[in-house]
Amino acid sequence: MTLDVARQYLAQNGVRYVLAQFVDIYGVAKSKAVPADHLEEIVTDGVGFAGGGVFGLRLEPHEPEYIVIGDLSTLTLMPWAPGYARMMGTGTVSGDAHPIDTRNILKRQLDRLAERGWTMMTGIEPEFSLLERKADGSVMPFDATDSLAKPAYDYRGLSRVRTFLERVTESLQSLGIDVYQIDHEDANGQYEINFRYADALTSADTIILFKMAAAEIAHxxxxxxxxxxxxxxxxxxxxxxxxxxxxxxxxKNLFHDASDKNGMGLSQLAYHFTAGVLAHAKPLTALLAPSVNSYKRLVVGRTASGTTWAPVFVAYGDNNRTAMVRIPYGRIELRTGDSGMNPYLAQAAMIAAGLDGIDRKLDPGPPQNVNFYALSPAEVAERGIETLPQSLAESIAALENSDLMNAALGADFVDEFVSLKREEWIDYHRHVSEWEVSRYLSFF
Structure with missing residues (x-):
């Protein structure tokens, strides 16, 4: 898209402001609103931010501005906010791409693939909860009647929030984003909207756009x-x-091979990639499950519906949703990540791990087509299967000590991420919860 075409596009759609955007280390959108008649400045001079005011950029108040140079190919309307558009860009400092800007980190891994003539295609599936805060401060499903013990795919649960789901879906569709499924998930008030796959950078940009739309329409x-x-x-x-x-x-999908002896349609390249993901599962988890709360999901155990659906086992299998990696024929599905992840960092780390598996021709071993949830810890161990980190402290320690992640993502980035997450862990660990008060107040 040229500047002239972009100007016409904004004028035809009544756009008054363009949000120049980037995401912080947590994957949260940060923006400045720029009047549409200053569009050219976004893509030439860029838009300046005080880097010290944003988590994870490692910029001090006395240092040069963090400048986002807009990428016209990302110029997108915001149908839920008439008169507004958004544009992602390259984060720079003193004219150079900032090495710990999370979108830049993903682009570096994509460049490694491009050197081989490859493109990473991803389909990211966001699950979310639609909730309401009551007058007493409690939080409940937005649909008060959504109370089934096993509510997955329930018609009523889907129908009674259709106003929200339709508005989000139709906003995305109007932008050419192909939404192909919407469903009620396994928890009360939980839903999923699925998009068609795209190149990894576009997928990450779309997730940020989707989160913006969903949050504002819900509000x-x-x-x-x-x-x-x-x-x-x-x-x-x-x-x-x-x-x-x-x-x-x-x-051509290089992960697909119909002659796969395991019947999963995987090529040798895909097996090597999978082996790399498994080999680096523990440091990778820090980027896929990046919060204290993530490890309340990523546990062995049961929920009210009968299962957590969160795979903690470092294994892969044919359509096996209890393993870290599921094989849905001819591609792989990494199931560790949660909706709190930064999609740029998660995909960058996944690519780094997978390429290491390809370069070293690692073997993932035989597929594990067993219900891990039904096995005891001893039975899992007998199969030689490890479990993922069970706390943020454990995963960030694995990331800090990972030579691969330090080299691929950048030692400065890893140090910044680990420092912030260690502070989060310490703050959480020192917090006295209601559970502790209830259990210990008069126990001793």
Missing amino acids: ELGAICSFMPKPKSSMTGNGMHIHCSIVDEAG
């Missing part, structure tokens, strides 16, 4: 759209699974 309806990984201990959490494959310059 207008008096609801809260929450991407918190585990809003309630007795219910399943909000995952964000990543389906992925690598394609060549002709668009």
